[in-house]
Amino acid sequence: MAVMTVREALQKALHEAMADERTFIIGEDIGHYGSTYGVTAGFLEKYGPDRLRDAPIAEAGILGVAIGAAMAGMRPIAEIMSVNFSLLAFDMIINHAAKIYSMFGGKFSVPLVMRTTNGWTQLSATHSQTFDSMFAHIPGLKVVAPATPADMLGLFRASMADPDPVIFIEHTLMYGIKGEVPDGDYVIPIGKSVLSREGRHITVVTYSRMVHLAHQAADILAQEGIEVEIVDLRTLRPLDMSVALESFKKTNRAVVVTEDWQSYGTSAEIATRLYEHGFDYLDAPIQRVNFREVPMPYAKNLEQQVVVTTERIVAAIRKVLHRT
Amino acid sequence: MAVMTVREALQKALHEAMADERTFIIGEDIGHYGSTYGVTAGFLEKYGPDRLRDAPIAEAGILGVAIGAAMAGMRPIAEIMSVNFSLLAFDMIINHAAKIYSMFGGKFSVPLVMRTTNGWTQLSATHSQTFDSMFAHIPGLKVVAPATPADMLGLFRASMADPDPVIFIEHTLMYGIKGEVPDGDYVIPIGKSVLSREGRHITVVTYSRMVHLAHQAADILAQEGIEVEIVDLRTLRPLDMSVALESFKKTNRAVVVTEDWQSYGTSAEIATRLYEHGFDYLDAPIQRVNFREVPMPYAKNLEQQVVVTTERIVAAIRKVLHRT
Amino acid sequence: MQKRRGATSAGAPATSSLRSTMSSTPLSRARKELGDAHLVELYRQMMLIRRFEEKCQEMYTRSKIGGFLHLYVGEEATGVGAISNLQPQDHIFTHYRDHGHAIARGLDINALMAELFGRDTGSGRGLGGSMHFADVTKNFWGGYAIVGSHLLLAVGVGLACQMQKTNGVVMVFFGDGATNGGEFYEALNFAQLWKLPVVFVCENNLYAMGTPLEVHSAVTEIYRKASAFDMKAMRIDGNDVLEVREQVGEAVDYARSGKGPVLVEAMTYRFRGHSAQDTQKYRSKEDVEQHRQQDPVMRFRQSLIDVGVQTAAEIDALDAVIDEQVEESVRFADESPVPGNEWLTDQGIYAAPLETPTVDPNII
Amino acid sequence: MQKRRGATSAGAPATSSLRSTMSSTPLSRARKELGDAHLVELYRQMMLIRRFEEKCQEMYTRSKIGGFLHLYVGEEATGVGAISNLQPQDHIFTHYRDHGHAIARGLDINALMAELFGRDTGSGRGLGGSMHFADVTKNFWGGYAIVGSHLLLAVGVGLACQMQKTNGVVMVFFGDGATNGGEFYEALNFAQLWKLPVVFVCENNLYAMGTPLEVHSAVTEIYRKASAFDMKAMRIDGNDVLEVREQVGEAVDYARSGKGPVLVEAMTYRFRGHSAQDTQKYRSKEDVEQHRQQDPVMRFRQSLIDVGVQTAAEIDALDAVIDEQVEESVRFADESPVPGNEWLTDQGIYAAPLETPTVDPNII
Numbered sequence A, B: 001m002a003v004m005t006v007r008e009a010l011q012k013a014l015h016e017a018m019a020d021e022r023t024f025i026i027g028e029d030i031g032h033y034g035s036t037y038g039v040t041a042g043f044l045e046k047y048g049p050d051r052l053r054d055a056p057i058a059e060a061g062i063l064g065v066a067i068g069a070a071m072a073g074m075r076p077i078a079e080i081m082s083v084n085f086s087l088l089a090f091d092m093i094i095n096h097a098a099k100i101y102s103m104f105g106g107k108f109s110v111p112l113v114m115r116t117t118n119g120w121t122q123l124s125a126t127h128s129q130t131f132d133s134m135f136a137h138i139p140g141l142k143v144v145a146p147a148t149p150a151d152m153l154g155l156f157r158a159s160m161a162d163p164d165p166v167i168f169i170e171h172t173l174m175y176g177i178k179g180e181v182p183d184g185d186y187v188i189p190i191g192k193s194v195l196s197r198e199g200r201h202i203t204v205v206t207y208s209r210m211v212h213l214a215h216q217a218a219d220i221l222a223q224e225g226i227e228v229e230i231v232d233l234r235t236l237r238p239l240d241m242s243v244a245l246e247s248f249k250k251t252n253r254a255v256v257v258t259e260d261w262q263s264y265g266t267s268a269e270i271a272t273r274l275y276e277h278g279f280d281y282l283d284a285p286i287q288r289v290n291f292r293e294v295p296m297p298y299a300k301n302l303e304q305q306v307v308v309t310t311e312r313i314v315a316a317i318r319k320v321l322h323r324t
Numbered sequence C, D: 001m002q003k004r005r006g007a008t009s010a011g012a013p014a015t016s017s018l019r020s021t022m023s024s025t026p027l028s029r030a031r032k033e034l035g036d037a038h039l040v041e042l043y044r045q046m047m048l049i050r051r052f053e054e055k056c057q058e059m060y061t062r063s064k065i066g067g068f069l070h071l072y073v074g075e076e077a078t079g080v081g082a083i084s085n086l087q088p089q090d091h092i093f094t095h096y097r098d099h100g101h102a103i104a105r106g107l108d109i110n111a112l113m114a115e116l117f118g119r120d121t122g123s124g125r126g127l128g129g130s131m132h133f134a135d136v137t138k139n140f141w142g143g144y145a146i147v148g149s150h151l152l153l154a155v156g157v158g159l160a161c162q163m164q165k166t167n168g169v170v171m172v173f174f175g176d177g178a179t180n181g182g183e184f185y186e187a188l189n190f191a192q193l194w195k196l197p198v199v200f201v202c203e204n205n206l207y208a209m210g211t212p213l214e215v216h217s218a219v220t221e222i223y224r225k226a227s228a229f230d231m232k233a234m235r236i237d238g239n240d241v242l243e244v245r246e247q248v249g250e251a252v253d254y255a256r257s258g259k260g261p262v263l264v265e266a267m268t269y270r271f272r273g274h275s276a277q278d279t280q281k282y283r284s285k286e287d288v289e290q291h292r293q294q295d296p297v298m299r300f301r302q303s304l305i306d307v308g309v310q311t312a313a314e315i316d317a318l319d320a321v322i323d324e325q326v327e328e329s330v331r332f333a334d335e336s337p338v339p340g341n342e343w344l345t346d347q348g349i350y351a352a353p354l355e356t357p358t359v360d361p362n363i364i
């Protein structure tokens, strides 16, 4: 067990991936600039411009080139600096990466890992979005959004070993988060959720950065004797609800916390599955805590009210618990 | 009252819109080719190449040019031949059309109507998708998906009169559908669902082409004395659940039918809202009927099993009714 | 077409010096260089494509084939001439108008007809249909139906060739209408920036669906768009199979030598509608008729007879064999089973299905 | 920079004949043509931008400003010289590095500083911040943060100008890094195809964030990319405000006359990091220092004194006024209220909110 940050865990994962000669990393400002969030800092010096490829500002191009290379036997890692820019590559991701295996009769596949970041910090409307539900909606993609350094490493290993396209969602506000990382080459399988904290009274179903806020909320409520159970989905497609449903059958109450807009966001599918499969165990409507549904404002006083906070999670839990 | 097809209703709507000098139509093969689905057939001859603009194959360009023109006082109609190609313009739609009003402090807006089509007919994986939930997820957009000729005309009038960007979703398999269209210049407001058929036993919540299949299913079940109530949402953003909830409180049972992939699709948000606001009236879990979650296969025997059929809707209704 | 014929070069003077010719290569010289057997093979491929597609049209009318059907009729010389320069380790990408390229690369027409019929024996197990022919064993990576996007995939395979040092070249086909979308330019920049072995072959048939070239493109000499990237480029007569073979051959050698990509603009013409739905109100019957007079297949057929490469009888016999093969492909397709329902499960979507299914097994 | 200076032309010979000059316009001639007052105004704008941004940096360090902060320091001559050619009915679009363009267009710096502070009195009510300055009353349509995309919006406004016959011209600013994405090429094609009055001004500061020009673009002379569209193009010294004014003036006249769009490549250099976060490991301190020697603002300031347009004392006085205005903008911003919570409702998202809310009013 070593303690490291999310950034360090990802660096370890990327260095491991680069041990495979077929792997190269392509993205914007990952080399000469030194990496926007520092994850690939030093990689250009270590691996050279052939395997650490600074790309033009052309997101469709980056994905398209990576998809083609993947088809022809390479194991590319495509980095899209911010998920907000991935919209420029949606045709590549959805019409190509996700379709090629099935559309051509399963004769070849696209072993591609696309790393990208959610996040916000007064960056205004076009730099603060998350499109989790859009990626997770697409058959042919596998979509992961880990929360801890250990899961980042374990799921990245699984993603690189996977012959299908994987969307690997990181978060700009998580790179500095520390956590214990097991030694050895353990792998966290894609499509497996996990119990992140045990509790008896209510279940919080969440993933990515929200897992950490859920724990803070649980700590606060623990002081009042309220025991919150937290389920970390870790993967959005396929969506493994088994752990959440087990928990729900015990607590009969749930709050779904996701860092995206509520309507048609990931919390809708997660909540619906809880209702569908946990129907007979329902004691109260499930509360959803998400971004307020507005383009993200720059002004701090407004941004603070749009994003999900520990306070809002606590309030949601109280609301569900106090409904009789 | 005149009886006309969806295509004719749209042609009427477009001719009306062109009466406004500020309006022009921009899209691919809408002029010289004669229009892929015949909607703008004859428009080039009538309005000339300045107001009926055949565009290069550049979806981002088409949307970007239309957005800019809209900002500067024009009232453009941008046609994206198939929603499958709209992915190439997602940055324009989501990062620009949807953001400009709010991001610049409400000083100017984007009065743009984007027409596009859902649909399938053995066109394989990249020509048979629907992205309803992706558009509906975005604050700043208004998203409509009418089912009848009358609603097409009424909602198109509302869309053209609206100062905000409207995504107007049509369906390639609906153009020939006939229906009565009121005389006069009635308008159907955006964001108003409607009771499409009365019934006592169960509520089907749906929109667009699925409304017609729902009616077929209702006809079949009516012969057994099962009375199906059908709610046509008509608009996906904002989502008006008032009619559906009224109905649900009466029938206590619901099936949500949408022509998209189930996971993270529109049916997830619709079902969740029914559960959240109709919680105390629930008698059984809500069934969802959608595309099977696979890239659309070309082979007819497979495609027929992926798409939503009247039979599947009937089966879903039976399942919900027979749960005790 | 006259004014459009002949090869020209573009881009920065220094890097675009493919020799310029106004006349197509004399058949006599080609006999010496290639040998008669090779000439006959070029003809055989063109005629096989022609007959195969005429049969496709028939089967489409009889509803044996569904979806979109984009025929290559009239453009055969471009695909056959260009692909005749490729080696087994080379790669091909194309668009939805892919029948000709697939047949020229030697894909089994039984598997192709079966694909059109939506059968399990199809080149894509019946999953793709007309727009998505592929055969990975021949590095034929398939037809793609999103205009322009596949150019970037081709560049990616070009990068793989370079990094894997396979000495392979990638040839990618697309139309004039595909040169206005952003992907085209992004692809050219990546290819030239990294000097990738990619030969971009634009089949300029003067229309994007029904939109005339001059209506959709500011520059109608497509090859000149390469100048924005200092990329070698050429414009050739795509209806003369021997000129195509020779000129594209130079482009392929150039790319293989590591000098970088080349943009080839082949001037050609589509005899049929854009797809089976097309009413063709955008061009006159006379216009089409005039081009049919220059039918690249029939012209080449006649010249082979004229110079004595084949007797009329020999070619008639060859045609008969082709007809029989096409008939056989229909029988094969008709008798083939449809694809199974495993395609409606995770097995059909993922190379590595996961324990947690993405497709609800209990779906109604 | 030497080798990169001077104007050159590109595109098809016939359509790219803007006159070529290797030297910047002599100040003396400018005095006659423009008059001293105008020259002083050009200086005032450049210095106002410089001081305003130095203050921004200070306020950012003091956390009065959040988010990204992209400074224009070193590039002032391009924006000021180019925009000095525009009339009230003309339009401007720019990218996230928008402070200079906004000030050159005459936006109120109080409103700009307030925007940076996230206040209700800001140019965008505090909703946009540094990357999204705008003022519709001045046809300044704003800064956009998605590289390259705003070029298409600018083309759309160009189309509106043409259809509305306003005689207006659209000027759009962007960087060298924005010329590799598909939107750039789509924009150029639409503009040239429809002969729209758009002047594309590429501020080539040799880096896209930290990626050097030659690493991201196959052709490093950006203006030459216009040749793919037969578009008039020119490369100029973006650090010489008078050359910029004159050359871009010709481009604006050309566009306004209805002849079509022009691509201007202004060679310039960014003195500060890409944004406040930048460590600048991609370039040497010496390199930056060398460019600072050529500071376009200080150079112009000195020459105004040298030829006697202003005395040193006069310019010092002017600078003092500017400093006071900047200080005042900080006071104004500091005392302004923050935007209200109506921005968290449909009123903040839609010009026409609907009866059915899109934002859940009962949200926790």
Ligand SMILES: Cc1ncc(C[n+]2csc(CCOP(=O)(O)OP(=O)(O)O)c2C)c(N)n1
Residues within 6 Å of the ligand: B028, B029, B057, B059, B081, B085, B088, C097, C145, C146, C147, C148, C174, C175, C176, C177, C178, C179, C203, C205, C207, C208, C209, C274
């Ligand atoms: C991105 C995208 N936009 C639009 C279409 C619809 N479409 C299919 S083919 C075509 C015309 C293409 O013309 P061209 O590239 O010249 O090829 P050709 O069919 O002439 O061989 C269009 C507009 C598409 N398939 N993809």
Ligand SMILES: Cc1ncc(C[n+]2csc(CCOP(=O)(O)OP(=O)(O)O)c2C)c(N)n1
Residues within 6 Å of the ligand: A028, A029, A057, A059, A081, A085, A088, D097, D145, D146, D147, D148, D174, D175, D176, D177, D178, D179, D203, D205, D207, D208, D209, D274
């Ligand atoms: C589509 C997109 N991709 C990536 C980014 C991140 N990004 C912001 S600025 C920038 C560099 C732009 O360089 P250039 O166009 O030369 O403008 P400069 O900053 O040098 O003025 C990048 C990569 C973005 N904002 N948008």
Ligand SMILES: [Mg+2]
Residues within 6 Å of the ligand: C175, C176, C177, C203, C204, C205, C206, C207, C208, C209
């Ligand atoms: Mg064409």
Ligand SMILES: [Mg+2]
Residues within 6 Å of the ligand: D175, D176, D177, D203, D204, D205, D206, D207, D208, D209
């Ligand atoms: Mg730059």
